[in-house]
Amino acid sequence: MQPTKLQRLLFTSDILIIIAFALVPLFSTFPYRVNIFLSWEGAYRISQGQTPFQDFGLPMGYMFWVVPAFFFKIFGPGLVTLVKAQVFINILSGLAFRSMLKSLQVQPGLRLAGVLLFCLSFSFFNFWPWYNHTVIVYEFVALALLLKAITSQNKLRLLWFAAGGAFLFISFFTKQDGGGMAIMIGLALIGYASIADKKWWYLPAALAGIALAAAFFLLPLRGTDFGYWFNHGQPPHNSRLSAFDIVDEFFTNSQWIKFYLFIILLLMLPRLLKWKQLWADKMMMLFFLLTVGILAEASIFQITSYTPPDNNIFFHSFAAVFILQLLGQRMADLNFNSIKTITVVMAGMLLWWSGTYWKYINRIVSRANSGEQTAAAAVGRNTYMIKSDTSDVPMSKWIFSNRKGFEKIYMPPSTVEGIERVMKMDAVTKPTDKPRRILNFTELTPLILEMKYEQDRGIHIPLWHHRGVAMFDRETKLYTDRVHNKYYDLVLFEYMPKLNNFFPFEVRDSLLTNYELVDSFHAPRRPTDTWIEVFVPKHAAKDSSATSPLQ
Structure with missing residues (x-):
């Protein structure tokens, strides 16, 4: 059957949204980003031929710096090159999320809305590469490959499992906490699919990919100080995993995570009570395991990787799409392949996440109007209190440097x-x-x-x-x-x-x-x-x- 005009439009629109949101930073200038020196330093050293754990040590794997180092080789080692590297990373993460939704047979219209939400809530405001973000992107690539292997009947399934396993290790070799949880989610999906499909070879194929990637990256590090540097928890590192902190943060805060869990459990209750039917519904069970796993990971990640404070925000798009899909199955007149429904849902998401793009518009406007403040407007919402820090310089008054490496950075x-x-x-x-x-x-x-x-x-x-x-x-x-x-x-x-x-x-x-x-x-x-x-x-x-x- 030939795809309809609407289906063709939906097929291309989500890819265009991913690329369009990712390219926005290329047309902007930026204030210096706190801690971005760390991203620059690792990428610069690797681009200059230095070897991690031989020429310098770091408390995690070095995969976060590989993409920026590659871009340094192409575009030069300026800070703004990091932004270009992040454009690629954002496109990669968007395509991985889209692939997961396709594998789970999410309706094209809902998939389009989900991709928009993903860009607004996770990738768009990440203009700069950061390891707490990149570890999640590699995880998404791994999960996309594994879901493709589980849900397809392609002869290349074995390779998809191995490639998914390899990216699970790459995620772990980017940062231990996010990568470790990625492995657990991946193994949960593989374990369920192996039992449901009665295919014993799923798990060995994925484990082979993990083992091959581990050998590729770790064997060259023999004879280095890798054992000293790697792994939060062993001396001289302090463990960041505190069960009390995780529970305390979950019950004290984590409002969105708890809200999503409540709605999901409420909508899933009839299926959970008939768990044998749920177990036999492969797509629903995979989506349920994936979403709950992502929410659990977000609850832990906000403790083990606490800077920046919103770096666990990747869960919104998974939970929202899953909830909307459940609602669509219960409401016969809610058709996500209808132009009207898609328009309303996407407009609602743009309104919901307006803070993501408005703060950049506001920054541009405030810089343009920085010289138009008058005495008559001396007292207002933003000026009624006298700041105790008299040394603070508003970002609207920051300036550019003409020194190499600081192009477009004020x-x-x-x-x-x-x-x-x-x-x-x-x-x-x-x-x-x-x-x-x-x-x-x-x-x-x-x-x-x-x-x-x-x-x-x-x-x-x-x-x-x-x-x-x-x-x-x-x-x-x-x-x-x-x-x-x-x-x-x-x-x-x-x-x-x-x-x-x-x-x-x-x-x-x-x-x-x-x-x-x-x-x-x-x-x-x-x-x-x-x-x-x-x-x-x-x-x-x-x-x-x-x-x-x-x-």
């Missing part, structure tokens, strides 16, 4: 001016016969593109310097000893007095003893209560070109 004026002063210092400009030794404990890692210094490398060197996450006692002592011995010609240290040892206070204490603080300026954060401090060895302080008064 930062506080103090940050841009401070960078220019640092670039004029003797430690940066003075000719030298030996490699410059510069330690950059800040978020301005792309400065290496113009400072031209050699990065610290080795199995004891952390990729980033977050105390207790990627840097422990051994690494802190390494840096405090080097500072004590005045190993570095210049040190940039980001002082975050309100964050607990993000950049280790011990290193700063050693700097204050053995180095001279010659300059400081705002870090590219909001509120701007964080400082980048510039240190030189005490004997070299008199030769410094920094002239700014200390803040």
Whole structure:
């Protein structure tokens, strides 16, 4: 049977929505994103040929950085290249979600609305790559492959199972918590399908994919410090898995997750009471297991990966589509292949998630109107309280830097001016016969593109310097000893007095003893209560070109 005109339209529209939402960031400029230095640093090192766990250590797998590193090779190592990499990741995640809905035989109209909700609630506002997002994207690819293998009769099913298993490991080798839960959801789907279809080979095929991927990525790491760096929970890592925290967060907050669970259980109650019929309904059972598994994962993920606070938001589209499908089956006049129904549902989703796109429109408008504030409008909703932080600089007043790596990225004026002063210092400009030794404990890692210094490398060197996450006692002592011995010609240290040892206070204490603080300026954060401090060895302080008064 030939597809109707409406079916052809629906088939292409969801793909166009995925691509259109993903491409929006390419036509924008951006404020400096907090912590994006971590994404840049790993991608830059890998793009330069450095090897994880040999040239630097990190407390997770390195798959998060592979896509950005590839884009650095193509487009150059600017911060804005990370945005281009995220465009690809967002397209990949949208197509994976669409594939899952197709495998579960969701009506094309509802699938279109589901894809729109997925883009609005999960992918669109992720302009920057982040490991807590990428781990979920790899999980979605794995689940899409596994569902395709389970629901199709294609001769390539064996390969789909193996490929799905491989991506389960890739998800785990991106971040342990999300990847571990992805494996559990994948095994639950495979286990059910094996019993329902009476096919014993499903599980071995997927496990073979996991084993092959593990061998491919782990065997080259023999002889490295991989065992020390990897796995939250073993010393020197602290476990992030707390049963009490998970239960406490679930019952105290998690309003959307509990709401979805209530509605799903209410609508599923007649089927659950006739569980043998439910078990025999393969598509319904797969969708039910998938949705409940995703909601359970979101409940745990918000505790084990708590930054940013909404990084578990991936569950909305699964739960909403499943609920709408259940409603559609109960209401004969609710036809999701009707233009009118689709229009109403999609308009409702755009209204529901208006905050996702409105904040970007608002940001553009506020920057355009930043100079039009008048005394008559001095008191209003946003100005009736006097801010206690008088050092804060509104984002509407941030400016661009012309330094390599910061194209299309705007930062506080103090940050841009401070960078220019640092670039004029003797430690940066003075000719030298030996490699410059510069330690950059800040978020301005792309400065290496113009400072031209050699990065610290080795199995004891952390990729980033977050105390207790990627840097422990051994690494802190390494840096405090080097500072004590005045190993570095210049040190940039980001002082975050309100964050607990993000950049280790011990290193700063050693700097204050053995180095001279010659300059400081705002870090590219909001509120701007964080400082980048510039240190030189005490004997070299008199030769410094920094002239700014200390803040």
